[in-house]
Amino acid sequence: MTRFSVNDRPVEYRMEPDTPLLWALRDASNLTGTKYGCGTGDCGACTVDIDGEAIRSCLVTIAECEGRFVTTIEGLSRDRSHPVQQAWVAEQVPQCGFCQSGMIMAAAALLRRNNNPSDAEVDAAMTNICRCGTYPRIRSAIRLAARVMRGEERIAAAPPPGIRADDAARAVPALRPES
Numbered sequence: 001m002t003r004f005s006v007n008d009r010p011v012e013y014r015m016e017p018d019t020p021l022l023w024a025l026r027d028a029s030n031l032t033g034t035k036y037g038c039g040t041g042d043c044g045a046c047t048v049d050i051d052g053e054a055i056r057s058c059l060v061t062i063a064e065c066e067g068r069f070v071t072t073i074e075g076l077s078r079d080r081s082h083p084v085q086q087a088w089v090a091e092q093v094p095q096c097g098f099c100q101s102g103m104i105m106a107a108a109a110l111l112r113r114n115n116n117p118s119d120a121e122v123d124a125a126m127t128n129i130c131r132c133g134t135y136p137r138i139r140s141a142i143r144l145a146a147r148v149m150r151g152e153e154r155i156a157a158a159p160p161p162g163i164r165a166d167d168a169a170r171a172v173p174a175l176r177p178e179s
C-alpha cells in the first residue's frame with residue numbers, strides 16, 4: 001500500500017511498490033493528461049510536479065512518492081488560469097499537443113522557483129522533447145508567463161474548456177472502472 005497526495009487529495013495505491021508513478025496516474029487514477037512517451041526518461045512527456053520539482057513520472061516508483069505531494073497537469077489549476085497555461089494559449093504554442101502537458105509542468109516548476117529566468121536558465125530547465133518543433137513558441141510563452149508572474153503584463157483570460165474532464169474520461173471505454 002502506497003500513500004501520497006495527488007492534486008491535493010490523499011491517494012492510496014494498491015499496486016506493486018515498484019510501479020512507475022506514470023502508470024498509477026494514468027491507469028489507476030485516470031489522470032491521462034500526463035503522457036506516456038518513451039517510458040525511459042528521455043522525452044519529458046510524463047513530467048509532473050513532485051514537491052515543487054519537475055520530475056519524469058516514468059522514472060519514479062510509487063514507493064518513492066510515499067508521503068509526497070504530486071501535482072499533474074489536471075491539478076495545476078482548476079480552470080486553466082495558471083499564468084503558464086494562459087501564456088500557452090496566448091502564444092498558441094501547441095501543435096499536435098502530445099508533449100505539451102509535460103512542457104507546461106516543467107515551465108511552471110521553473111517559474112515557481114525563478115520568475116525571471118535567463119534564456120540559458122530556460123534552456124537548462126526545458127529539456128523535454130517536442131517532435132513538432134514548438135520550441136520557439138514555448139520560449140516565448142515562458143517569457144510571457146514570467147512577465148505576468150512578475151506583475152508586468154496581463155493576459156486576457158483564455159476561454160474555459162468546452163468539456164469537463166470527467167465527461168471526457170467517461171467517453172473512453174478502456175478507462176471505465178470495473179464493475
Ligand code: FES
Binds near residue numbers: 036037038040059
Ligand atoms: S515517458 Fe517519461 S520521459 Fe518519456
Ligand code: FES
Binds near residue numbers: 095099100130132133
Ligand atoms: S506539439 Fe507535438 S510533440 Fe510537441
